[in-house]
Amino acid sequence: MMNVDLQQERASATIDSEDFAQWWAGGKTNLEQRRSLESQFFNDPQFDDVIPASCLSYKERYEHSVARGTQFLHKLRQWFSEKQGKNNVCDLNTLQEFRFLLSGPLGTGLFQQSFPLRLHFSMFVSTLLNQGTEEQQRKWLSRAWHMDGIIGTYAQTELGHGSYIRGLETRADYDAEHEEFILNTPNLTAYKWWPGGLGQTANMVVVLGQLYVGEKHCGLQSFLVRIRDEQTHEPILGVDVGDIGPKLGANCVNNGYLGFQNVRIPRDQMLMKNAQVTSDGKFIQSGQPLLLYGTMVFVRVITVRDVMFELLQAGTIATRYSAVRRQSPIEPGKPEPQILDHLTQQAKIFPQLARGVSYRLVADWLWQFYQNVMQTLEKKDSALASDSLAELHAVSCCLKAVATQEASEGIDILRKACGGHGYMASANFDSIYGLATAAYTYEGEYTVLLLQTARFLVRQYVDSLKRKILPGSVTYLRDVSRLVWGKDLVENCVRSLEIASLEQIRLAWQCQKEQRKRGLGVEQSNNLAGRQLVAAATAHAHAFLTRTTVRELRRIVSGLKPSVAGILTQLMELFVLDTFLRQAGQVLRWNSINGRQLRQVEQRFEQLLSKLRPNAVALVDGFDFHDRVLGSTLGAYDGRVYERLMAEARRNPLNQETVNSSFYSHLQPMMRGKL
Ligand SMILES: CC/C=C\C/C=C\C/C=C\C/C=C\C=C\C(=O)SCCNC(=O)CCNC(=O)[C@H](O)C(C)(C)COP(=O)(O)OP(=O)(O)OC[C@H]1O[C@@H](n2cnc3c(N)ncnc32)[C@H](O)[C@@H]1OP(=O)(O)O
Numbered sequence: 090m091m092n093v094d095l096q097q098e099r100a101s102a103t104i105d106s107e108d109f110a111q112w113w114a115g116g117k118t119n120l121e122q123r124r125s126l127e128s129q130f131f132n133d134p135q136f137d138d139v140i141p142a143s144c145l146s147y148k149e150r151y152e153h154s155v156a157r158g159t160q161f162l163h164k165l166r167q168w169f170s171e172k173q174g175k176n177n178v179c180d181l182n183t184l185q186e187f188r189f190l191l192s193g194p195l196g197t198g199l200f201q202q203s204f205p206l207r208l209h210f211s212m213f214v215s216t217l218l219n220q221g222t223e224e225q226q227r228k229w230l231s232r233a234w235h236m237d238g239i240i241g242t243y244a245q246t247e248l249g250h251g252s253y254i255r256g257l258e259t260r261a262d263y264d265a266e267h268e269e270f271i272l273n274t275p276n277l278t279a280y281k282w283w284p285g286g287l288g289q290t291a292n293m294v295v296v297l298g299q300l301y302v303g304e305k306h307c308g309l310q311s312f313l314v315r316i317r318d319e320q321t322h323e324p325i326l327g328v329d330v331g332d333i334g335p336k337l338g339a340n341c342v343n344n345g346y347l348g349f350q351n352v353r354i355p356r357d358q359m360l361m362k363n364a365q366v367t368s369d370g371k372f373i374q375s376g377q378p379l380l381l382y383g384t385m386v387f388v389r390v391i392t393v394r395d396v397m398f399e400l401l402q403a404g405t406i407a408t409r410y411s412a413v414r415r416q417s418p419i420e421p422g423k424p425e426p427q428i429l430d431h432l433t434q435q436a437k438i439f440p441q442l443a444r445g446v447s448y449r450l451v452a453d454w455l456w457q458f459y460q461n462v463m464q465t466l467e468k469k470d471s472a473l474a475s476d477s478l479a480e481l482h483a484v485s486c487c488l489k490a491v492a493t494q495e496a497s498e499g500i501d502i503l504r505k506a507c508g509g510h511g512y513m514a515s516a517n518f519d520s521i522y523g524l525a526t527a528a529y530t531y532e533g534e535y536t537v538l539l540l541q542t543a544r545f546l547v548r549q550y551v552d553s554l555k556r557k558i559l560p561g562s563v564t565y566l567r568d569v570s571r572l573v574w575g576k577d578l579v580e581n582c583v584r585s586l587e588i589a590s591l592e593q594i595r596l597a598w599q600c601q602k603e604q605r606k607r608g609l610g611v612e613q614s615n616n617l618a619g620r621q622l623v624a625a626a627t628a629h630a631h632a633f634l635t636r637t638t639v640r641e642l643r644r645i646v647s648g649l650k651p652s653v654a655g656i657l658t659q660l661m662e663l664f665v666l667d668t669f670l671r672q673a674g675q676v677l678r679w680n681s682i683n684g685r686q687l688r689q690v691e692q693r694f695e696q697l698l699s700k701l702r703p704n705a706v707a708l709v710d711g712f713d714f715h716d717r718v719l720g721s722t723l724g725a726y727d728g729r730v731y732e733r734l735m736a737e738a739r740r741n742p743l744n745q746e747t748v749n750s751s752f753y754s755h756l757q758p759m760m761r762g763k764l
């Protein structure tokens with residue numbers, strides 16, 4: 090039976106959630122295909138949970154995720170190859186499509202804390218694709234794509250170094266006589282530490298290590314190394330490998346450690362698309378060295394989409410729960426309202442939904458931009474390639490940083506918006522938050538990535554002073570006009586964020602110059618200007634996110650059904666106004682905006698909350714998350730929150746006996762003074 094409040098919400102909505110779902114899925118066919126695929130898994134008893142996952146031990150969770158992961162991949166592959174037909178070869182698009190099935194809603198529905206085989210596709214196969222020569226791809230790619238004797242991961246980070254990649258200590262020495270590389274972990278801090286799936290799952294890794302040819306240091310390179318025997322899965326001689334242990338979240342990923350002692354691999358297992366070692370020991374850098382970092386760029390790009398889903402999963406749970414939960418009369422003597430009717434509750438939830446929708450538009454743009462840059466890199470026009478790569482790096486770093494930070498923060502706001510029940514593991518905010526906050530750190534820590542973007546921004550700012558043509562993402566730096574507060578509030582807000590960004594970049598640049606004038610070197614000056622640089626990159630991200638959201642929505646809006654266009658326009662506006670208000674410190678620091686104008690934005694913000702209120706449930710229905718994807722007692726479609734909370738408590742293994750054995754062994758002796 091459906092909760093009556095949710096029934097009422099759905100009946101009175103002015104948008105059709107099905108229309109929204111079709112747009113969200115990229116069309117009716119896509120939506121039907123996704124639903125049909127999901128039902129094949131979610132209705133299959135072999136994918137049911139007997140015991141709540143949160144009640145399993147760490148080891149049991151791992152074993153369960155491998156058992157389920159292999160069944161999942163087997164079934165998914167069959168479906169995918171039928172769908173792809175003859176095109177089932179591994180290229181970037183196919184990989185992204187497949188990866189999305191693993192880590193998007195479908196994968197999430199089966200693995201709330203992720204699973205250890207994901208890295209194989211997102212990082213191992215993508216590295217082969219980006220960094221292997223054609224010959225290497227012929228030898229390895231098809232096998233890897235089909236997991237034929239190969240389960241891989243990406244081993245870059247070490248115990249001692251993660252952010253500062255140049256500081257990695259793993260060594261690969263070339264032995265020309267045997268045409269082999271010899272891999273070594275010279276000390277404890279050189280142990281690889283963190284790679285997903287490394288502990289007990291993977292049998293091959295892409296390893297990043299410092300290449301030495303004789304005495305000559307040839308920089309970091311990536312190597313393909315077998316770490317476990319293909320048949321027995323025992324570690325190869327000289328390999329020391331294991332799992333690093335429980336973490337705050339993502340507890341089924343099997344993150345591992347790895348050390349090498351004189352492990353030999355053939356010469357052709359250095360990934361040689363951009364740099365080669367010839368058999369007689371000559372090192373040749375034939376391509377752009379920075380392409381070694383390509384896998385990281387790829388994952389940063391796709392992470393924006395991953396956290397968008399996590400934020401909206403949490404948003405769906407909080408919205409439905411807030412429509413079911415009734416508490417605290419607004420007027421004395423009146424019935425208790427749905428908590429969603431408290432304006433402050435709307436102000437917690439709706440901006441997160443709007444942010445998720447904005448990330449969706451920006452993530453689509455970013456993926457397109459990434460593909461364009463990859464095509465440019467293939468064209469061998471080195472100046473153009475290097476400019477495009479620099480822009481892609483800068484944009485992807487700040488978007489990944491800000492999106493993961495805001496999504497994690499948003500998920501926690503949504504968790505708190507569900508009061509005490511939000512804290513239950515069965516509400517599932519812990520898993521969702523655990524994944525989103527991991528993304529804040531992995532693939533480039535937040536501050537470290539913002540500092541990368543800031544370097545680019547300062548350079549572009551200096552170019553703007555020289556009247557040079559600027560890349561698309563920063564053309565606004567050429568516009569030095571002051572803010573003219575007009576009728577269009579969205580434009581006022583976006584423009585004031587751009588001005589704040591421009592001025593903050595200028596300030597960061599001035600801080601660097603001041604330190605230089607004091608006689609400090611470039612690096613020290615950058616360090617002391619660090620806070621301003623981070624503020625500049627953050628301000629740029631906000632300006633870019635709002636401008637891109639507005640532009641992308643306007644580009645597609647005419648092709649949408651009016652009700653879908655209407656709600657998306659409200660969400661876009663809410664996102665822009667919310668960003669403006671949350672960044673008010675920066676905005677007011679750099680723009681002349683008076684109290685009346687600020688109040689105008691606040692009033693419109695509150696008006697938008699009221700406009701969205703009647704359609705909130707229909708909107709989150711339109712994201713079309715299956716109950717299994719939400720995995721939440723609070724967020725299920727039928728809204729039977731209290732029944733589910735109680736049923737889940739009763740399933741808890743502790744409740745399977747009326748008296749636990751610890752009563753006889755400890756409590757009773759304590760009470761009888763017999764301890
Ligand atoms: C995939 C999701 C799957 C599952 C999710 C589920 C659960 C979670 C479980 C697992 C997580 C999944 C995967 C995680 C994987 C990883 O984390 S892999 C490890 C990632 N590590 C990092 O990202 C390290 C961050 N550090 C760096 O990237 C770099 O070292 C740096 C900080 C950017 C470099 O700094 P440095 O100042 O030392 O610069 P140089 O190296 O000398 O660079 C010189 C110039 O190059 C520019 N640059 C740097 N990087 C790039 C790049 N990628 N592309 C293009 N250009 C780059 C840099 O800006 C310098 O330019 P300049 O300013 O012109 O000099």
Ligand SMILES: Cc1cc2nc3c(=O)[nH]c(=O)nc-3n(C[C@H](O)[C@H](O)[C@H](O)COP(=O)(O)OP(=O)(O)OC[C@H]3O[C@@H](n4cnc5c(N)ncnc54)[C@H](O)[C@@H]3O)c2cc1C
Pocket residue numbers: 208243244245246249250251252253282283284285339344527530531532533534535536537540
């Ligand atoms: C869940 C998870 C999964 C992961 N999966 C993988 C994987 O599959 N493969 C892999 O190779 N790695 C993986 N990693 C490792 C991850 O990429 C690193 O942890 C990440 O890049 C951060 O590096 P770090 O741990 O060295 O942090 P640190 O750099 O030690 O960060 C600590 C603090 O130092 C600050 N800091 C560091 N450098 C600077 C600087 N230059 N300027 C200012 N501040 C600085 C940071 O801002 C931060 O506040 C994973 C990590 C996690 C959490």
